[in-house]
Amino acid sequence: MLRYALSRLLSLSLSLVVASLVIFFVIEVIPGDPASYMLGMNARPETVAALSRELGLDQPIFTRYLAWVGGMLTGDFGTSYTYRVPVGDLIAARLGVSLPLTVYALLLTIVIAFPVGLIAAATRGSALDAGIMGGTQLGIAVPNFWFAMLLVLFFAITLQWFSAGGFPGWDRGFWINIKALTLPAVALALPQASILARVMRSAVIETLGQDYIRTARAKGLTSRQAVVGHALRNALIPVLTIIGLQFSFLLAGAIIIENVFFLPGLGRLIFQAITQRDLIVVESVVMLLVFAVIMVTFLVDLAYAAVDPRLRRRA
């Protein structure tokens, strides 16, 4: 297990290095001089030169790359050029909205998809199964940000159960913020839960056809005991992969959904940074998002190996 973990850790570090190179060079090399780009066309040359010096652009490109990566490793992401505060502080504050939203949506996805997928698998071929499959087919086709708008229209404007947007802040208490994140999380979770329920259903159906399930039934377990005790565990392996992938979809989705609910998360930060040409912020947030996705993939790989000993030997 340790050897497997180490080999995965090595490929994780390699991915991170390549990803950081790609991001850095796309942002810093292609557009020419970042300082004049950030200041716009009408900037005076001495302003551009001053910003260049401040950003360290007079240094060779490789030195700047190392400074950027080294800074990130020590928690120093540089200073935002529009906000005039450390990028690390900006990101930390915004993560306090985006991350809980993503995790909330992921939990909802799992809580909805597991029972629905199991019921569909257990009753496969029935009208209930057909209904569930039709419903998930529709759920997959719904854009989450549009579903979010419908939720606002119905629950916030018509029924007035929730506010249409905004975020009170964690210092105002736990539940009031959870309530503010509920509609966005539901909107994010619905399409992903539809996908996961379908994966769950086919994974359980596949394991139900295996010999060990027949053995379990033959030794006297009821159908339900066989499903819960044996099929479910084995079906979890493909399900786990999808959940790992879904994390990155939810995180990207959270960035879009934040627009619907006016949530002060990473999405608002990055879209403002793009319009204000605050490249340092764009660079750091993108790196953070990619880091999160690579990290989750790594954790899923480890979780697999913990569940399935065969994978450990293969590495």
Next chain:
Amino acid sequence: MKRLPLTLWIGAALSAVFALAALVSFLWTPYAVDGMMIASRLQAPSAAHWFGTDHFGRDILSMIMVGARTSIAVAVIAVGMGMALGVPLGLLAAANRGGLVDEIIMRGNDLIFAFPALVIAILITAVFGPSAVNAIIAIGIFNTPVFARVTRGGALSLWTLDYIRAAEVAGKGPARISVEHILPNIANLLIVQGTIQFSLGILAEAALSYVGLGAQPPTPSWGRMLAEAQTMISIAPHMAIIPGLAIVLTVLGLNLMGDGLRDVLDPRVRRAR
């Protein structure tokens, strides 16, 4: 002749409606989409305007028809780009199975998977500014590893078969075998995956134009119609509901068609039933 699955018919019909709407929009739309008619703004659906009008008095049906053009064009080109890059990479990886080239291609794939389409779009937009072309490139890059993986998976199982070995004995090189024998036999897989990526592309295009990273005004696009509808949602809900329904029905149609095609074309699924 085998009976085609019902889902295939429903899916094809839904997709055809939107493809037709896009085609007709080149010749005719009920109203002009670039004309502002402030007098008729924010009208609910009626006999004159089937889907109502927006905050500039533009006819929403006409906007939906022209928007279908944007959605379909972006998604089709992005699928084409993903195939053009991904399929040769997948064939190469399979021909080199177990080798260094295979390893590099697969690791490269994993790396691109770590960049969600939205993140690629953000990067491109930060550098070049927003446009529909960015959306195409972002979705196309996102599609590439998907096609590479499907191609490699399909090709790997073929490489073990006798007729491929016979072709090798006959003196054909791996490149020629890949093109002459492997590619035709995985075309089914690619068509099915292409349909799925097409529908994902429509969703991604809508999301990107909704956040302002896709098609720019005055090009009508379903995602931007939704962005504009957002501030009007309490006074003109039809502005938000109708473009969303257009997206849902198109994506649903393509997904149903993809499922139906898979049932017909993919021998593995047929056996499993």
